[in-house]
Amino acid sequence: MINVLFAALPARWDEFAPHLRSAFDAAGLEVELRQDFAPAEVDYIVYAPNGDLQDFTPYTRCKAVLSLWAGVEQIVTNETLTQPLCRMVDPGLTQAMVEWVTGHVLRYHLGIDANLANQTTWDPVAPPLAQDRHIGILGLGALGAACGQALAQLGFNVHGWSRTEKQIEGLTCHHGDAGLHATLRRSEILTLLLPDTAATTHVLNAETLALMPKGACILNPGRGPLIDDTALLAALDSGQIAHATLDVFRVEPLPAENPYWAHPNVTVTPHIAAATRASTAAGVIAENIHRAEAGAPLHHLVDRTRGY
Template structure:
């Protein structure tokens, strides 16, 4: 069996070394040096060129380097073979840390303190205790649950919304359209960690922003397709929202001149909230490859109808 690696944003040699430690003898090729395409039975990829996977006649397994798989599902030529998404402890810890960082940044007024430092002004600012700040999380999957638990450990009140009812200790859970309508008016800082599906695309829009309390903050670390960009800019300009942290965008890289770059109430990071590090994630790849070889059920296999 031969595994083909394809990612413009990951170090192929780092992955080659980590895979070799766990799967000695597995042939590891790096696109575009495919060799005989008929040799390829598995592909480890992140945003491969459209049609590339369809050019592999004996492909039997696709492994995503990311937790989100919509870039793959959007390829109309995607082969009808099992697709496994990345769910590793490293990704989960990274995301929980990013979410906590953004919540603390806005709650503890770090932007205001940066301005005071620049002006050489010693001026303590008052802030509410964490237990009086409500954080709402959209999506209570692996990443959302870990983020909720981290925030609870910091004494924040945490609400969580999901498509179907879920239970997380210490988190007030909501589900469905009625649940979302009930959660939003209570939410000071809203975190989006949802998978991108036809039902969630464009969810972060003017109607949702209007349902939040005045001065709320929106953090999107899920997918750029969740956000209606013009609606966010309008909500910030009107003062409906106080600020926003964005790690994901409809088009990546974010183009020069995009209004997000220079907006005083938006903080941009380049899709780095949760990084797939080879040393932390190769175990999951090896587990999936071994299950595939043995004909066992695959860990974290994607339900293509649901999109995750």
């Protein structure tokens, strides 16, 4: 029998437990799934960083910690966590992110906001074709690659940037500082899908925002610290950036006094771009436990030195 501890918020238990049990059965795993094991009895931990478990020291038998979140910045620096850590790469999460990004790119591309705001004047301004619209994506992991390829299939001219060199079908890929600048200079609509690490903090700042085409639009469903908020507000006020749609923030929920709420050129969405769905995430968890029990490498293993 494999003992799996569910260490997320108790409110998530009723949502996740049936799907996890079904996924374990489908994978041929004999699992006892509970919320209350003694630490020394636990083989695997299904984990969310906002739960009560913060000290992993007593979990001496634990073979892996399997996060329900795609982001691991709240756990990766925990010194008590010596077990392998896997982040969530879930097809449902990926599909949700593709839908959110594609929807907002099309909103900007087609000028939907301007049309909604102008319902009294006949002003026939047609958008360019997708092939003439330059889209940038910072971050070419599973989410960035999927979003970029979906946009490329719609005909958009998509350039992507990652810290390390990558080749992704349908995208023009860049890396390094020169590649970042080249991507920004052509990005009329830019999406941020980088992880939150020391190397990515304030990747959009006064200097990099100034590289973008005047009147560009920004989407951030990635991580709040990717953007220097003061610099973005200044760029919005000057017209360098026409509009920003922001789904993630340094402090969440976004405080009522935050200037993003009242800014006329900012759309706030409440961290909904890509939520973990129990129905699809359960299969990812079950597959990784099956792999570990068979002696195979874990999927989506976090590199502690890189922070993701």
